[in-house]
Structure formats: C-alpha cells, structure tokens
Amino acid sequence: MPNVPELRLGVDVGGTHTDAVLIDRSERLLGKVKVTTDPDVASGIAAAISAVLDVGATMPARVSHVMIGTTHATNAVLERTGLARVAVLRIGGPATHAIPPLFGWPEDLRRAVSVAETIVDGGSEFDGRELTSFDSDAAARFVASLPGDVDGVAVSSVFSPVSAAHELRAAEVIRAERGSDVHVSLSHEIGTLGLLERENATVLNEALVTTTRHFIAAIRRALEYSGLGHATAYFTQNDGTLMSLDYITHFPVLTIGSGPANSIRGAAHLSGVEDAVVVDVGGTSTDVGMLVGGFPRESVFGVRIGGIATNFRMPDLVSIALGGGTICRSTGDDVRIGPDSVGYHLEQEALAFGGPTPTLSDAAIAAGRTHFGNAAVTLTPALGRSLSIADEMLAEAVDRVKTAKGDVVLIAVGGGSVLVPEALPGIAAVLRPEHFEVANAVGAAIGTVSGQIDRIFQQAGRSRQQIIDEACAQACNEAVRAGADPNAVEVVDLEDIPLSYLTNPGLRLRVKAAGPLAGL
Amino acid sequence: MVLLDAETLRSQARGCGILGAGGGGATNVGLLAALRSIELHGPASLADLDDLPSNELVLPIGMVGAPVVSVEKFCNGSEAGRIVERVEAMTGRRVAALMAHEIGGSNGLFPAAHAAQLGLPVVDADGMGRAFPEMTQMSMDLAGVDPSPCVMTDERANVVVINPVDGRWLESLCRAAAVAFGGRAISSQYLMTVGRARDAAVTGSVSLAIRIGSAVAWAPGTAVEALIKEVGGFRLLEGKVSDVERRVTGGFVRGSAQIEGLRGDAGRLLRLELQNENLVALDAGVVVASVPDIISVVDTLTGDAVSTEVLRYGQRVSVIAFPCDPVWRSPAGLRRVGPRAFGYDFDHVPVEVLCAERT
Structure with a gap:
C-alpha cells in the first residue's frame, strides 16, 4: 500500500545539530540524518526534513505526521526578538499590591514585552472562597485604555489553581472590549501555585504567541514545499509529549525545554525500558535525567527562563560541561577538562582526525571505548586521566539524579555517549540502544499526547477517592484537548503534594494523563 | 546606623533561611516585597534597642498561618500600618519600631517590607532567634510579657483584636482566626515597651542574619x-x-x-x-x-x-x-x-x- 500515509517524521532542533528521523507504523526507524542547526530555525527544520526524506528514499506522500522539537521560543526570550506587546492584568486586589507584576524582571525584557500592568480586585482564597468580588469595571477600563498595538493580555488571579472563575470572567471582559484581535493567556492554564512565578510564565507565554504564529506559518510553508502539506504537524513540549499546532498557538511557552524531554522519551523507546537514568551526551554538554514510567521526572523547583522565575514543569536535569568535543588540557601535574569544546569542529580539531586538539572523544578512542576517525591516538597518561575525571563527573551527576537507593539501569544516548563507561557506581547496567545518536528526534517522532493539572481540591463533603477521580478526569480532558485519542487516554502519574502549616488543607494533586494521537 | 538596603536585604534573606532551621517558609516573596518597599520609600534603618526611647512601644509582627498561602496571596503593604494605628489608639502610646516575631524563614523579612513606609526603624531583635511552629514559643512569653492585645489584620482591612488570657489561648484563638482570614493573617502580639524588650526579646538577630548571609555570599x-x-x-x-x-x-x-x-x-x-x-x-x-x-x-x-x-x-x-x-x-x-x-x-x-x- 505505497500511497497510504503511514510514516512519522521526527525533528529535534539542538544547539549544534538538528536531527531528523523517519519511522513507520510499527515504530521502526527507516532513515536518520543530522544537519547543522540553522540560526533561522524554520529553514533548518525544512533542510532536515528534506534530507531525511532523501535518506529514507521516501515519497513525501507516505508521511502522515511530522513531530517537531523546536527552540524558537527559547531563542525569542533569550534574544528578545519578535516578542509580542503584552498587557498584564492581575486579579488579586486588595491583596498583592506589595509586589507589582513583573517586579524584578530584567529591564530590557520588561520594556520589550510589557505595554501596561495593573492589579484589580478579585481572586480566590486557598479554600475556594472569593478573596473579594471581581472588579470587572476596573478590568474593562484597563483594557479600554490599552494602546491599539497591544497584541495580547496575560491574566493571573490569586489562587486560580483553586478557582479560575475570575480569570474566566476577565477573558469575557477582554473579548467584550476588544473582540478577538487581542489574544488572552489565563494563568490557571499555564502554571501552578505561586502567583508571581505563574504570572511570569503567563506573560512569557503571551509574549510568544505572535512569534509562534509566524513560526507555525513558516513551518507550514516548509511542509508544503517538501510535499508534506497533507501531513499533520505537532510540536513537542517540555515533558516530551505532543501538542497540536492549534494548541501550541495558545501555549507556546510549553515548548521551552522540549529537547531534553525528547531525548529521555527517545531513550525509553529505543531501549524498551521505562525506568532508568538517561544520559544524553552531546558535543559540548551532557544532560542527565530520570525516566520514570516512560516520562521524564520533573523538577520540584520552578525553572528560570531568560532570568525570570517561573513555576514550570520541566524535566529535572543535571547538566554538566562534558561532551565528545570537550577539550582536555595538561596543567603541569594534572589535567583539566573543558568547560570549552571544539563543538561541531570535531572532525577538524580532534587528534583522531589528525587535528591538534586533544578531546574527550580522543580519550575514549585511546582507551578503546570506541573507534572512529582516521588517525591513531595513543593513550597518554593525560588522556587516561581526562577520561577518569570525566567518569567521576558523570558518576556524580548520575548519583544526583537518582531518586532512590539501589542500582538502576542507565541508558546512554546522544552523539557523544561513547564516552559513557561500561560501569558506574549505583548502575546495574549501561544500555546503548541502536540509533542512540538520534534519540531526541526519535523521542519527538514517537510522542504521545499528555495533559496535566496541579490544583488544590477542597473536600466539600467528598471522599478522597472522589476528589482523585475528579482530578484524573480533568487531566484526561486536558490530554484530549491537546489532541489525544479520547478512547486510549490514561493517567500516568499522580502525586499528592504536602501542604504544611494548614490545619484543613484539602488535597493538592498533580495528575498527568497521556494517550496516543487521535486518528493514528 | 545600618540601613536595610537591597544588598543588605538579600544577605538577610539568606541568613533568615539558615536561621529557620529547616522551617519558617521560603523567603523569596518577603524579599521581593522588601525590595519593592525600598524602591518606593527608601531603606528602613536597623535600630538597636538601646538607641530607642525606653517607654515607647516595640511591635512584634509577622505572618501567622500557612506559608503556602503567602506565595499566592501576599500583602498589599497597608497591613502593618493598620496594626500600628490600632495599637497606638488602644494604648495611647507611640510605636517606636517594628520587630520580627520570628527571624527564621519568611517572617524574618516582614518588618523590613513595612517599616520604611511607616517611617519606623526595624529593631535588631526578634521573638525566637530561629523559627518555631507555635506562637507561645516566643521569648516574650517566657519572660512573662502579656500576649494581649493581639491585633490581626488582612489585605481587606478586616481587623480582629483578641485579648487572650495566656499564651495557650493566644495560640488557639489566633490560629482559628488565621483560618477564617483565608489561611494566613498578619498578627501582632506580646506588645511591650522598648525597656521591656531589652530583656524579653532575642537581641541582635537581624544583624546576625545579615552577617550569616554576607559570609555565605562572599565565600x-x-x-x-x-x-x-x-x-x-x-x-x-x-x-x-x-x-x-x-x-x-x-x-x-x-x-x-x-x-x-x-x-x-x-x-x-x-x-x-x-x-x-x-x-x-x-x-x-x-x-x-x-x-x-x-x-x-x-x-x-x-x-x-x-x-x-x-x-x-x-x-x-x-x-x-x-x-x-x-x-x-x-x-x-x-x-x-x-x-x-x-x-x-x-x-x-x-x-x-x-x-x-x-x-
């Protein structure tokens, strides 16, 4: 059946390389490529797509889905380019005036993003009561006063993870005033407890809406150009799961941090293991994360994006400056490795290619861990010592990431993972699955769709089990909203988070549901 | 005279975390509120009890209830002023300075976030020298200072005055009120004169927190x-x-x-x-x-x-x-x-x- 679309194409944009893979319906890999990352991310993705189609000698018509892990949102925040003009509406008065919105932001980012900021009365208490009634008149006046070039409004209200009622009413007020020409982000759909961090994340999200819309248009053009106009495209988010293009148009900030998540999910798929430490070694750095039940474990602390505190769910990683291109230097008695790397100049610089610079790849070759290149490398004491330092750094990073005592399996992926030794303390076995060097693109291609909630639920006469059931249903709904098959969605993680110093705290639950793409 | 400027406050916040002995709640919201306050009103000064008039009042103040509530619903800035006003009206005496009822954790920074706009100094003292879970675990209670009157308020300008007969009743009535306020409230209790505070409070604790924070930051x-x-x-x-x-x-x-x-x-x-x-x-x-x-x-x-x-x-x-x-x-x-x-x-x-x- 050559004309039935049945293949999935996964692309992952990394710092040095953009990888692409093609997999079939039974998730077998048919083609893989690595191209140098283009500063224009959309063009780089287009190049990777056409290259992998060539390698797989595949008719574009056979590709049904394209899954993309992208860095355009991260770049936009770090470089302050293409950011939307955002009005910031906080609903929390008379409380919270002591710290106004965006207080503590880097001044240039604040100027690039914010049109106006205000606090109006409203919000909720931790137990779901109203903090005070929502001042919709004040909200309407604020919206009416905004300049014509405002692109969107970021709305946050106190304890919206408990009750989102006032945020939803604010959205109505904004639509009544401005129609559909301004976009609205609501904090309860974006972050969790911690008003300032959630508000920051909501503003960042809104700031990325316009650029993401343009980016998606560029991707659609690239797909048309590659003959993939019929394929359905998805982006991966920071837990390694997929979002439809429509969904990402509203929640672009969720793509930040998707790279490591893709690697971890890809490692799970390639190895068939669901619980393990995943070590992803690139040219310059190594990310060590934990795979739990097939998903990356997430950090308990909020993540900083572009210098701003957020409370994002991100893969919990330990990153170290250790990669295949990491430079090894003698320092008299001892050696020092990194933190700098020859990066993608490995084939010009490394000893194994006749170059002048000793790298960790050379050390690994000399020690017999791998063999590539075209020049012989001898195991000098300095190279041997470099490799033991690298092993120690890796062992420490692995140990920090492990969640419990006892030995676990380690999956080594990424182009530089030949560095990983066969044995490490606390590790039962080191797995090196086939296609390890493109695990991130594989992770994108095999992605499932997830939904997550993190809320405080009040007992309100219900049993604990009833509350848990309600939370699970909400998470499943979120997954379906993001594009999951409603018939196959299931809860993959449920966490009960302690609330100290509260005598009648209700229940704080974090639930994640996931399922395969609808219509796959 | 020490001014609680931005750098000093950052040091103090780290010190308050360490003096919290693992508890007391995270200091980041308190620190941001204090930094914002000095942006508007300039830094408050840190006063030694010996430099204040003996017969004026020291107001021990801080948050009671759940720190988790404060990461969502934090202050609007008027809370301490309202308590000072009420206390001065009830006693007919002047409040000379604010004092943290607990130096450990988030409460250690509370006075700094409110003192500057009231034109009051922060006293270099607190009621614990660390963090403890209960209000009776304050040095003033040990010294026999009357916990009454306890004045509590919130961002809506609700005010509750409790006259507990002892520390135990302070703890239970104050806790119950905090829940009714929405899980946390701003509270002052163990009101005392400067003269009394010299014996009843833990002195030097704010400067200790600052010294701890700068030692850690610069090493x-x-x-x-x-x-x-x-x-x-x-x-x-x-x-x-x-x-x-x-x-x-x-x-x-x-x-x-x-x-x-x-x-x-x-x-x-x-x-x-x-x-x-x-x-x-x-x-x-x-x-x-x-x-x-x-x-x-x-x-x-x-x-x-x-x-x-x-x-x-x-x-x-x-x-x-x-x-x-x-x-x-x-x-x-x-x-x-x-x-x-x-x-x-x-x-x-x-x-x-x-x-x-x-x-």
Whole structure:
C-alpha cells in the first residue's frame, strides 16, 4: 500500500545539530540524518526534513505526521526578538499590591514585552472562597485604555489553581472590549501555585504567541514545499509529549525545554525500558535525567527562563560541561577538562582526525571505548586521566539524579555517549540502544499526547477517592484537548503534594494523563 | 546606623533561611516585597534597642498561618500600618519600631517590607532567634510579657483584636482566626515597651542574619566554612540526602531524613528528625544536636538553606548545628522548646558539649 500515509517524521532542533528521523507504523526507524542547526530555525527544520526524506528514499506522500522539537521560543526570550506587546492584568486586589507584576524582571525584557500592568480586585482564597468580588469595571477600563498595538493580555488571579472563575470572567471582559484581535493567556492554564512565578510564565507565554504564529506559518510553508502539506504537524513540549499546532498557538511557552524531554522519551523507546537514568551526551554538554514510567521526572523547583522565575514543569536535569568535543588540557601535574569544546569542529580539531586538539572523544578512542576517525591516538597518561575525571563527573551527576537507593539501569544516548563507561557506581547496567545518536528526534517522532493539572481540591463533603477521580478526569480532558485519542487516554502519574502549616488543607494533586494521537 | 538596603536585604534573606532551621517558609516573596518597599520609600534603618526611647512601644509582627498561602496571596503593604494605628489608639502610646516575631524563614523579612513606609526603624531583635511552629514559643512569653492585645489584620482591612488570657489561648484563638482570614493573617502580639524588650526579646538577630548571609555570599566554594565560623557552629556531616520520609499530620510536616557522608565523612550516616523544623540530629543512633539548638541543612556548594519541605534524595548538603539564643537553654526555656516539649525522651545537651565529646 505505497500511497497510504503511514510514516512519522521526527525533528529535534539542538544547539549544534538538528536531527531528523523517519519511522513507520510499527515504530521502526527507516532513515536518520543530522544537519547543522540553522540560526533561522524554520529553514533548518525544512533542510532536515528534506534530507531525511532523501535518506529514507521516501515519497513525501507516505508521511502522515511530522513531530517537531523546536527552540524558537527559547531563542525569542533569550534574544528578545519578535516578542509580542503584552498587557498584564492581575486579579488579586486588595491583596498583592506589595509586589507589582513583573517586579524584578530584567529591564530590557520588561520594556520589550510589557505595554501596561495593573492589579484589580478579585481572586480566590486557598479554600475556594472569593478573596473579594471581581472588579470587572476596573478590568474593562484597563483594557479600554490599552494602546491599539497591544497584541495580547496575560491574566493571573490569586489562587486560580483553586478557582479560575475570575480569570474566566476577565477573558469575557477582554473579548467584550476588544473582540478577538487581542489574544488572552489565563494563568490557571499555564502554571501552578505561586502567583508571581505563574504570572511570569503567563506573560512569557503571551509574549510568544505572535512569534509562534509566524513560526507555525513558516513551518507550514516548509511542509508544503517538501510535499508534506497533507501531513499533520505537532510540536513537542517540555515533558516530551505532543501538542497540536492549534494548541501550541495558545501555549507556546510549553515548548521551552522540549529537547531534553525528547531525548529521555527517545531513550525509553529505543531501549524498551521505562525506568532508568538517561544520559544524553552531546558535543559540548551532557544532560542527565530520570525516566520514570516512560516520562521524564520533573523538577520540584520552578525553572528560570531568560532570568525570570517561573513555576514550570520541566524535566529535572543535571547538566554538566562534558561532551565528545570537550577539550582536555595538561596543567603541569594534572589535567583539566573543558568547560570549552571544539563543538561541531570535531572532525577538524580532534587528534583522531589528525587535528591538534586533544578531546574527550580522543580519550575514549585511546582507551578503546570506541573507534572512529582516521588517525591513531595513543593513550597518554593525560588522556587516561581526562577520561577518569570525566567518569567521576558523570558518576556524580548520575548519583544526583537518582531518586532512590539501589542500582538502576542507565541508558546512554546522544552523539557523544561513547564516552559513557561500561560501569558506574549505583548502575546495574549501561544500555546503548541502536540509533542512540538520534534519540531526541526519535523521542519527538514517537510522542504521545499528555495533559496535566496541579490544583488544590477542597473536600466539600467528598471522599478522597472522589476528589482523585475528579482530578484524573480533568487531566484526561486536558490530554484530549491537546489532541489525544479520547478512547486510549490514561493517567500516568499522580502525586499528592504536602501542604504544611494548614490545619484543613484539602488535597493538592498533580495528575498527568497521556494517550496516543487521535486518528493514528 | 545600618540601613536595610537591597544588598543588605538579600544577605538577610539568606541568613533568615539558615536561621529557620529547616522551617519558617521560603523567603523569596518577603524579599521581593522588601525590595519593592525600598524602591518606593527608601531603606528602613536597623535600630538597636538601646538607641530607642525606653517607654515607647516595640511591635512584634509577622505572618501567622500557612506559608503556602503567602506565595499566592501576599500583602498589599497597608497591613502593618493598620496594626500600628490600632495599637497606638488602644494604648495611647507611640510605636517606636517594628520587630520580627520570628527571624527564621519568611517572617524574618516582614518588618523590613513595612517599616520604611511607616517611617519606623526595624529593631535588631526578634521573638525566637530561629523559627518555631507555635506562637507561645516566643521569648516574650517566657519572660512573662502579656500576649494581649493581639491585633490581626488582612489585605481587606478586616481587623480582629483578641485579648487572650495566656499564651495557650493566644495560640488557639489566633490560629482559628488565621483560618477564617483565608489561611494566613498578619498578627501582632506580646506588645511591650522598648525597656521591656531589652530583656524579653532575642537581641541582635537581624544583624546576625545579615552577617550569616554576607559570609555565605562572599565565600564561594567555602560558604559552609564561612557560615560555621560566623555562627560559631559545627559541621555535623557533609554528604548526600539518601532517604526522606515525610508525612503531613495536623498541619505539621513530620518525618525524617538520612544524610550519607561523602568525602571526609564517607561511611557515616546522619539521621534528622523533622517536625516542620529540623529537631534532632543522630549519628549512628547517638544524638549530636537537638532543639532548641539550630540544626540547618545547607547546600554544600552555595551554603543556601534547604528547607524540610524541599529536602530530596541526591541533594549534596552539609548539616550544621549551632547554639540557640541562651534564653532557650534556661530550665524554663527547655521546658517550652527542649526535646521533651516535642515528644522526645531525652534532655537537651548543648551542641558544643556534644560536639566536643565526639572529637
């Protein structure tokens, strides 16, 4: 059946390389490529797509889905380019005036993003009561006063993870005033407890809406150009799961941090293991994360994006400056490795290619861990010592990431993972699955769709089990909203988070549901 | 005169985290509020009790209730002013300065966030010298200062005045009111004159927090050594969190943590008993430090406090212990906050004695 679309194409944009893979319906890999990352991310993705189609000698018509892990949102925040003009509406008065919105932001980012900021009365208490009634008149006046070039409004209200009622009413007020020409982000759909961090994340999200819309248009053009106009495209988010293009148009900030998540999910798929430490070694750095039940474990602390505190769910990683291109230097008695790397100049610089610079790849070759290149490398004491330092750094990073005592399996992926030794303390076995060097693109291609909630639920006469059931249903709904098959969605993680110093705290639950793409 | 400017406040925040002994709540919201306040009103000054008029009032103030509520619903800035106004109207006396009722954790920064706009100094003192879970565990209660009147308020300008007959009633009435306020409220109690505060408060605690914070900040790589030197403390262990067991009962996080020794401490195992704060440290089953002495878990690299709520397997930490304020080591102090007050069947031995015995 050559004309039935049945293949999935996964692309992952990394710092040095953009990888692409093609997999079939039974998730077998048919083609893989690595191209140098283009500063224009959309063009780089287009190049990777056409290259992998060539390698797989595949008719574009056979590709049904394209899954993309992208860095355009991260770049936009770090470089302050293409950011939307955002009005910031906080609903929390008379409380919270002591710290106004965006207080503590880097001044240039604040100027690039914010049109106006205000606090109006409203919000909720931790137990779901109203903090005070929502001042919709004040909200309407604020919206009416905004300049014509405002692109969107970021709305946050106190304890919206408990009750989102006032945020939803604010959205109505904004639509009544401005129609559909301004976009609205609501904090309860974006972050969790911690008003300032959630508000920051909501503003960042809104700031990325316009650029993401343009980016998606560029991707659609690239797909048309590659003959993939019929394929359905998805982006991966920071837990390694997929979002439809429509969904990402509203929640672009969720793509930040998707790279490591893709690697971890890809490692799970390639190895068939669901619980393990995943070590992803690139040219310059190594990310060590934990795979739990097939998903990356997430950090308990909020993540900083572009210098701003957020409370994002991100893969919990330990990153170290250790990669295949990491430079090894003698320092008299001892050696020092990194933190700098020859990066993608490995084939010009490394000893194994006749170059002048000793790298960790050379050390690994000399020690017999791998063999590539075209020049012989001898195991000098300095190279041997470099490799033991690298092993120690890796062992420490692995140990920090492990969640419990006892030995676990380690999956080594990424182009530089030949560095990983066969044995490490606390590790039962080191797995090196086939296609390890493109695990991130594989992770994108095999992605499932997830939904997550993190809320405080009040007992309100219900049993604990009833509350848990309600939370699970909400998470499943979120997954379906993001594009999951409603018939196959299931809860993959449920966490009960302690609330100290509260005598009648209700229940704080974090639930994640996931399922395969609808219509796959 | 010390001004509580931005850099000083950042140092103080780190110090308050360490003095929290694992509890007291995160300091970031308090720090941001204080930084915003000095942006608007300029820095408040830090006053010594000896430099204030003896017959004017010191107002102990802070948040009561759940720190988690404060990360969502924080102050609007008018709260302390309203309490000062009410107290002055009720007593006919002038409030000379604000004082943290608890230096450890988020409450340690509360006065700094409110004093400047009121034109008042922050007193270099507090009611605990660390963090404790209950309001009666304040040095003023021990000294016999009347807890009444207790004035509580919120961002809506609700005001509740409680006249409890003793510390126990203060604790239960104040807690109940805090729940009704929405899980937390701003409260002042154990009002006293400056003259009385000189004996009844724990003095020097704000400047101690600032010194701790700057010692840690200016000693990258050797933060823990700098911290130990500053507080006259002891390193109980450098290691890695190897096990955490936590449960929430009656509003308290209870449980234990195990720290496995690394480097020079390899092969040793330290166990911490937790009840919101770190209460007891045991090395091979032997008590090496206990409440009311301060046991803090800090990041081995940065020296920043790691609270009991965020302790997690794999963290590289150092456990340090140092003497509490002498007020808690008196027989009456130990009855209030010694190991037995928290349900342990042993008597307090000062950490410096325990650590001298070990070496």
